[in-house]
Amino acid sequence: MDPFEVRMRFTSLLTHLSASHTSLQKAAIFALKNREMDEDLHSCILEQLERNSMNSRANIMFFIEHLCDMSVKEGHMEYVRMVQRDVLRIVEGVVGGGQEGKANVKVVRKVLHALQSRSILLPATVSELEDVLNARDLPSHPALSNSTNNNNNSNSNIKSQRNGALRLDKRQIEQRIEEDRERHKRLRESIWAVPGEAEEELDRLWEEGSEIAEDDYVAGREDLEERRQGIEFGVA
Amino acid sequence: MAPAADERVGPHPSYIEVAKPYILQSAIQKCLDRIGMSEAKEDNVRLQGVTWIDNVRRSLQLPIRTFNSAVIYYHKFRLLHADHEYSWADAAAAALFSACKLEDTLKKSKEILCAAYNLKVPSNEHVSPDDPRFEGHSKMVIGLERLMLESATFDFRSRYPQKLMVKLTKASGFDKENSGKTAWNLSIDLYRTFAPLKQTTSTMAIACLELAARLHGMDVSRIVDVGVIEYKKWNTSRAEVMETLLDLLDLYTHHRTSSTVGPLYPLDTFISIRITLNQEATAANLPRFTLYASEPVQQQMNGTPKPRNGIDPTSPLTPLTPGTVSPSQAPTSAIGIRGQNGTVRFMLDPKRAQAETKEVEKYYKVEEEEYEVIVNIEPERRRVR
Numbered sequence: 001m002d003p004f005e006v007r008m009r010f011t012s013l014l015t016h017l018s019a020s021h022t023s024l025q026k027a028a029i030f031a032l033k034n035r036e037m038d039e040d041l042h043s044c045i046l047e048q049l050e051r052n053s054m055n056s057r058a059n060i061m062f063f064i065e066h067l068c069d070m071s072v073k074e075g076h077m078e079y080v081r082m083v084q085r086d087v088l089r090i091v092e093g094v095v096g097g098g099q100e101g102k103a104n105v106k107v108v109r110k111v112l113h114a115l116q117s118r119s120i121l122l123p124a125t126v127s128e129l130e131d132v133l134n135a136r137d138l139p140s141h142p143a144l145s146n147s148t149n150n151n152n153n154s155n156s157n158i159k160s161q162r163n164g165a166l167r168l169d170k171r172q173i174e175q176r177i178e179e180d181r182e183r184h185k186r187l188r189e190s191i192w193a194v195p196g197e198a199e200e201e202l203d204r205l206w207e208e209g210s211e212i213a214e215d216d217y218v219a220g221r222e223d224l225e226e227r228r229q230g231i232e233f234g235v236a
Numbered sequence: 237m238a239p240a241a242d243e244r245v246g247p248h249p250s251y252i253e254v255a256k257p258y259i260l261q262s263a264i265q266k267c268l269d270r271i272g273m274s275e276a277k278e279d280n281v282r283l284q285g286v287t288w289i290d291n292v293r294r295s296l297q298l299p300i301r302t303f304n305s306a307v308i309y310y311h312k313f314r315l316l317h318a319d320h321e322y323s324w325a326d327a328a329a330a331a332l333f334s335a336c337k338l339e340d341t342l343k344k345s346k347e348i349l350c351a352a353y354n355l356k357v358p359s360n361e362h363v364s365p366d367d368p369r370f371e372g373h374s375k376m377v378i379g380l381e382r383l384m385l386e387s388a389t390f391d392f393r394s395r396y397p398q399k400l401m402v403k404l405t406k407a408s409g410f411d412k413e414n415s416g417k418t419a420w421n422l423s424i425d426l427y428r429t430f431a432p433l434k435q436t437t438s439t440m441a442i443a444c445l446e447l448a449a450r451l452h453g454m455d456v457s458r459i460v461d462v463g464v465i466e467y468k469k470w471n472t473s474r475a476e477v478m479e480t481l482l483d484l485l486d487l488y489t490h491h492r493t494s495s496t497v498g499p500l501y502p503l504d505t506f507i508s509i510r511i512t513l514n515q516e517a518t519a520a521n522l523p524r525f526t527l528y529a530s531e532p533v534q535q536q537m538n539g540t541p542k543p544r545n546g547i548d549p550t551s552p553l554t555p556l557t558p559g560t561v562s563p564s565q566a567p568t569s570a571i572g573i574r575g576q577n578g579t580v581r582f583m584l585d586p587k588r589a590q591a592e593t594k595e596v597e598k599y600y601k602v603e604e605e606e607y608e609v610i611v612n613i614e615p616e617r618r619r620v621r
Contacts, residue, residue, distance in 0.1 A: 026364040033360050074359050192341050193297040201300055202420045206412050212403050215264035217469060223599040224471035230258040232529045233586035 006034050010041050014048045017059035019179035021186060024059075024066045031067055035076050040084040049093035054169070055176050056098040057106045061094050063109045064182070067118050067233055080120055087121065090127050100169065103176065105133055242483035248578035251597045253571055255584045259433045261479075261525035267315040281319055282493045285310050285328040286428045288352070292332060293352045298341050298423070305394045306335035309425040313380075315388040316570040324374070325352070330380035345377045345432070346370045362430065386571045390582045395432065398423050401441035407464045408445065416475055419448035420498045422484065427485045428495060434526065438470035443480035451501060451510050475522045478513065485510045494575065 001009070013027040019102045049060055058073050064083060071079045083090065089167050095101040112129055194201040256263075260332045268278055286307055291592075293303045309331035329348050348363040358539055363369070397540055402416070410416045420445040426432065431440060449459055460474075461467045467474065488506040492498035517524075527533060550589075571580060583589045 022366050026366070029362050029364055036505060057545050062327055176354060189342070192299050194299050199417065202402065202412070202417065206406060206416065209399065209402050209406070212407060213462065216403070217399060220436070220438045220469075220471045223438065227258045229586055230256060231260070231526065233590060234256065234258075234260065234263065234528045235253075235530055 001034075003040065006037055007040060007044055007217060010044050011048060012058055014044065014063070015052060015056060017056065017063055019059065019182035019186075020063075024063050027063055028067045028070045031079065032070060032074055032076060033183075035078065038076075038078045038082070041077065042086075046086060046089060046093065050096075051089060053172055054103055055172055055179065057094045057101075058104050058176070059179070061090075061104070061107050061111050064090065066113055068115060069118070072118070072120070081114075084121065084125075086192065087129065088132070091132060095133065102136070108133060198211065247427075249600060250579040250581050252593065253386075253389050253580055253582045254586050254589045255389040255394060255582065257391060258435075259312075260528055260592070261430070261434060261530065262531060264315060264430055264433065271316070273314075273316040273319060277319065278314075279491065281314065281324045282311070283329075283428055285314075285324045287494065288325060288328045289332050290424065292329075292348060292352045295355055296343055296347065297331075298343070300335065300398055301394065301396045302332070302335050302339045302341050303424070303428065304335075304396060304398075305338050306332040306431070308394070308432055309334050309384045309388055311430065311433055314382050317383070326376055326380060327384075329373075330377045332382050333377055334381050334384045338394060345374045349373050349377065362429055383569050386569055388581075389571075391579050391584060395437045395440075397426075397437045397440040398443070400437055401444055404441055404445055404465060405448075410445075410448070410458055415448050415452045415454065418451055418497060419444045422447055424493045425487060425497055426480070426484060428491075429487050431480045431483045435476060435480055436472065439472040439476045439480055442467075442470060442472060443477050443484065444483055446477065447481055447484055447509070450495075450512075451505065474520065476526060478517050478522050480527055481513055482517075484509070485513070522594045 004220060010027070010030060013023075013030055017023050017027060031038070034041065045060065045064065049057055052060070066234045070082050071077060091108055091112075109130070112121060112126050114124045116123060194204070273281075289306050289310065290303060291307065304329070306328075310328055313327055313331065313442065316329075329345070332348055333343070333345050336348075344365065346365040349365060349370045350367065353370075354362045398420065401419060405416050405419050406412075410419065426440060426444060431443075435443075436477075445465070446456065446459060449456055459465050467477070485506055487495055487508065488498050489503065492503060492506070516522075523533070
């Protein structure tokens with residue numbers, strides 16, 4: 001595929017991202033497959049971040065997390081380096097755009113912390129970015145705001161602003177609710193997920209396992225009874 | 237002439253399939269003979285399948301209990317279906333798929349197939365699960381799922397020996413990084429044998445623990461039927477633990493390289509442990525395999541048996557069928573096929589099944605009696621009739 005086509009395909013993958021793990025995986029695989037064009041594809045990401053809907057931008061943020069994970073696994077660190085370099089721009093892109101962007105603040109925080117826990121971002125960087133996010137958070141939702149004085153006058157203005165924005169974005173909000181639901185479902189799945197090396201599961205059982213207790217003995221007795229029955233009634 | 241007997245055509249008594257949470261060695265052997273699986277072929281399919289399941293479940297980050305259940309499904313399925321009807325990789329995928337549902341670690345069939353595929357190709361050729369190449373295979377796997385459940389007679393009880401084993405190893409002072417880790421890996425290897433079909437959770441946990449202790453040169457007098465591991469407490473016996481230990485050692489002496497722990501020790505280590513255990517078993521007259529109540533107790537020699545877990549030197553080495561056999565449809569169910577003549581019912585309680593069969597038989601068994609009647613021969617009368 002020629003470079004132009006690659007860019008086109010990638011942009012299309014980005015704009016069609018959803019909460020489903022498969023769509024994220026597909027885009028990440030594509031990015032790594034065409035790793036010779038990593039600079040180009042990275043600029044695609046930045047581009048799309050600055051022009052798409054609020055939901056899309058949230059999905060792209062999650063995609064970036066997934067891309068960094070896969071890159072580390074494959075040992076191709078270019079994407080990670082570029083994300084580290086441009087992280088401020090990425091954050092601004094995702095939460096920018098007025099009222100809409102605010103919904104993405106949580107998303108950004110989540111991804112930033114995930115990247116920090118994987119040592120892709122330094123704690124110092126993350127706390128700086130937190131400050132940026134907080135600065136953006138200040139003209140907050142009237143219901144959450146504690147200071148009633150300031151808001152009383154500007155309340156009506158904010159309300160009408162919000163209503164206007166809300167009406168336009170109803171479908172987006174519904175879509176966002178669906179996608180969040182999907183993501184929560186996937187998060188719950190990872191409760192049982194164990195990294196490939198079985199050592200981790202052994203460690204977990206070793207540390208967190210309870211002491212031998214009565215119910216273990218009871219289970220043993222029940223097993224014995226079941227097996228005895230099988231022996232008595234079974235035929236070769 | 238009117239029909240002789242009073243032929244009452246009632247409802248078909250139906251076929252009762254009883255759940256078998258434990259299947260002993262003799263039954264396993266009979267099943268395999270019945271479907272014509274030679275020992276060498278069966279070993280091959282078993283080891284490849286279990287390794288496949290282990291590799292794919294690690295790549296999908298599935299916990300070990302899913303692995304346990306998947307392997308049980310895989311074994312039980314293969315006891316009833318001849319191997320030319322399906323490819324073992326499909327069966328392994330279907331087993332893993334069913335196990336994921338059972339253990340509440342859901343994965344789509346396409347995700348499983350995709351993970352298996354990605355393991356075999358370099359990373360720049362990796363695909364995502366919605367790639368169309370998995371479409372047909374996915375349907376096959378879902379079709380096989382039904383047969384998996386039937387082969388397991390819809391018995392959803394599962395065993396999780398690792399949990400108990402970790403508790404016991406901790407309590408016995410094992411070192412997590414060395415002997416503890418070995419015991420863990422032994423428990424994975426244990427599923428490459430038929431032991432999980434035959435033994436209870438405690439037997440399996442204790443056997444793994446003991447073998448790990450022996451491999452690390454620990455003092456076995458402190459763990460064989462003493463203290464925390466007193467056999468009575470755990471409702472097991474030396475015979476059963478011995479059977480399991482020997483099953484494991486069969487695996488290591490004949491298929492060392494196909495196992496997890498095998499390659500870490502030289503063959504001699506396993507052979508010498510085996511010799512020690514054989515001596516103990518012969519001295520204590522322990523039977524090699526647990527027998528059913530209905531089986532006669534034969535004198536079982538420990539040195540010369542025909543262990544299913546090893547290579548039988550007398551069986552002709554049939555050329556292995558190539559693994560690319562993939563029939564377009566799922567194999568016909570060995571159990572469900574009877575459903576064409578009557579209903580097949582699956583029961584969990586063998587006592588109840590036996591009582592019901594006895595009761596129903598009374599109505600279906602035709603009782604014939606023979607007795608002699610002395611008849612005066614009167615030729616003319618006979619002709620008129």
